Amino acid sequence: MSTASKRSDDGGGEEADGSVRRSARQLLRAVGGGLLIGLPLLFTMEMWFHSFLLPSWRIVLLLVVAFGVVVGYSAVSGFRRERSWAGLVVDSVQTMGIAAVVAAGAMLLLGRIDFGVGMRDAVGKVALEMIPVAFGVSLAGTQLAGEDDDQDRKDRGGPGGDPVGAFGRLVVGAGAALLFALNVAVTEEPVLLGVEAEWWLLLAVVAASLAVTLAIVFYADFRGGRSPDPGDSPMDHPVTETLAAYAISLALSLLLLWAFGRTDGASWSAIAGQVVMLGLVASFGAAAGRLLVGGRAET
Amino acid sequence: MRSNWLEWVVLVVSIVAVVGIVGFLVMDGVMDEGRPPEPIVTLRHGDAYVGEHGWYLPATVGNSGDSAAEAVVIRATATVAGEQEESEVTVDYLPAGTDVEITLAFPDEPDGDVTVLPPGFRLP
Numbered sequence: 001m002s003t004a005s006k007r008s009d010d011g012g013g014e015e016a017d018g019s020v021r022r023s024a025r026q027l028l029r030a031v032g033g034g035l036l037i038g039l040p041l042l043f044t045m046e047m048w049f050h051s052f053l054l055p056s057w058r059i060v061l062l063l064v065v066a067f068g069v070v071v072g073y074s075a076v077s078g079f080r081r082e083r084s085w086a087g088l089v090v091d092s093v094q095t096m097g098i099a100a101v102v103a104a105g106a107m108l109l110l111g112r113i114d115f116g117v118g119m120r121d122a123v124g125k126v127a128l129e130m131i132p133v134a135f136g137v138s139l140a141g142t143q144l145a146g147e148d149d150d151q152d153r154k155d156r157g158g159p160g161g162d163p164v165g166a167f168g169r170l171v172v173g174a175g176a177a178l179l180f181a182l183n184v185a186v187t188e189e190p191v192l193l194g195v196e197a198e199w200w201l202l203l204a205v206v207a208a209s210l211a212v213t214l215a216i217v218f219y220a221d222f223r224g225g226r227s228p229d230p231g232d233s234p235m236d237h238p239v240t241e242t243l244a245a246y247a248i249s250l251a252l253s254l255l256l257l258w259a260f261g262r263t264d265g266a267s268w269s270a271i272a273g274q275v276v277m278l279g280l281v282a283s284f285g286a287a288a289g290r291l292l293v294g295g296r297a298e299t
Numbered sequence: 300m301r302s303n304w305l306e307w308v309v310l311v312v313s314i315v316a317v318v319g320i321v322g323f324l325v326m327d328g329v330m331d332e333g334r335p336p337e338p339i340v341t342l343r344h345g346d347a348y349v350g351e352h353g354w355y356l357p358a359t360v361g362n363s364g365d366s367a368a369e370a371v372v373i374r375a376t377a378t379v380a381g382e383q384e385e386s387e388v389t390v391d392y393l394p395a396g397t398d399v400e401i402t403l404a405f406p407d408e409p410d411g412d413v414t415v416l417p418p419g420f421r422l423p
Contacts, residue, residue, distance in 0.1 A: 016303060023305045052367045052394035053423045056328035060321060090310070097313020100320055118396025123323045130320075 026141070027098070033140025034102045037179065038133035042106045046186040050260055051124030058259050059127050063096075065255065066131040069175040070095050070138050076168035077142045077293055095141070099134035100126055106133075135179045164293045166235035170244055172293045173286035177249045178256070180285025181278050185256035191266075194273030202276045209249075209280045213287040214242040224291035245290065249282035250275055336368035338393055338418040340375075342403075354379075354408045360390055360399045360418070368393045368420035373401060375416070377409035384409070393420070 041047050051059075070092045104126045107113040113122045164172070184190055197205070218228040218238045230237040235244065253275045257263050263271050301307045339361045346357040360373060371390040376383060386403040393399060403413065 019303045020305050023303055023309075027305070027309060049392055052392070052397070056324040056331065060324050060328070063321060063324075093317055094310055094313040097316045098309065100316040101312065104316075116398040116400065118394055118398075119323070120327055121394040121397045123320055123327075127320050127324060 029140045030095075030098050030137045031102055033138075034099055034133040034136040035106070037136025037139060038099075038103065038106070038129065040183055041132045041186070042103070042110065042129055044183075044186060046188075047128055048112050048125055050186055051128050052118075052121045054124070054128075054259070054261065056120075056124075058261075059124055062131060062259050063127060065178070066134055067092060067096060069171075069178055070134055072171040073135075073138050073175045074141075076164055076171050091141075092138075095137045096130065096134050098137050099130040102137070103129035103133050132179060132182055135175065138175075166231075166233055166241060169241070169290045169293060170235075170248060170286075173245045173289040174248050174252060176289025176292065177245075177282040177286040178252050180288070181249070181253050181256050181282035184281045185253070185260055185262070185278055190257065190274045190278045191262055191270075193277040194275070195270050197273050197277065202273055205276050205280055209276075209283045210242055210246055213245065213283045214238060216284075216287045217242070217290050222291050224294040226294070241290075245286040246279070246283050249286050250279045253278035253282045331365050334363075334365040336362055336364040336366055336393065336395070336420060336422070338362055338368055338371050338373070338390075338420060340373055340415045340418065342375075342413060342415065347408075349408065354405045356386075356403045356405070356413060358401050358403060358415075360393060360401055362393045362395050362397065365395050367395060367423055369423040371418050371420040373403075373415065373418045375403045375413050377405055377413040378411055379405050379407050379409050381410070392423070 035042075071088055074088050074092055074095070104113070107122075107125050107129060112125055117125075216222065217225055219225075228238045234240055254263075254271075257271070257274050257278060262274055266274070301310055341359045341361070343357045343359065348355050356375075358373070358375075360371065362368060369392055371393045373388045373390065375386045377386075378384070384405050386405055388401045388403060390399050390401065405413075
């Protein structure tokens, strides 16, 4: 939806119809992308429960972080040639709005919101569920664009567009890390894994997270993967980028665990264990995100 | 700029949805007095029915507090044919402001009133 239709100045009714049809296709793609990415969490019981268990301000904070990710992703992969910050923010509000409507529709269809459900509970469910859906809507506006949006494809970064810099890759990586980690953070599993793991096992998980994500992005020859040759910037090096992406993954894991109340009353060692275990998932997400936008243009 | 009416509609609906959701949550956070959960059971005698295996009394469990309760145990007692009978139902989660429908069961229609004990619960 955010990709602006380009109607000529003398456009008549036919062109206006074409413009509406194009917008309708983009809207359908946004809804479809939102559902594709959001579906697992729309069907996750813990998400419904956390909607009323979490204090309102923690949900608002998660929404703010998600909004920041959507803005960041739009800025890097963005859908418009004329990308002003105001335009990016308006587009991102629209992404969140579409996600809210999709999440509300899904909760109604699944019977999670009905007349007996209190307003706070209903709004909380929509607010939490719209986060993964928004990431899907955001993706649909860029990566899932069809043939008719070739011009927009050229406008954005990544494969086929301008190369994305190290900072941009980390922004998109952070978004994907948040999405991957969100799918797991709401469940009990990170708590169980983190509490039960011995220190040496956690160290092994840290090493595995770093080694596997380094290999996936730089050596496995995935589409969107990059050459391990270092670039000009210090961040444009396989080791520094992998470490930075992992640090971001750990920070986002801690944020999610805290937001979902997993750190309340937990010991420091239990928190560290949970962060490392969830960080494994988040770092894989960060790797997937970086693959999605590619990197330096191949020569 | 938005180039047609559909894009404008989507933009306006989006702004209303986002402002509405965030605004409601912020207001809820500000207005929250931190009252602990307080389950309230309302018996619906008008909906009571006799089944093959007993007498059933639907009830609505609400929560007038500001936070959710977990594992809410609703226990009701009544005298049936001269014997003291008890019916117990557990509600997994009871969010603030949400109504949960339950049904209490007794072997037969009670002789007098059904008494509901104040429900106990766990804090999530």
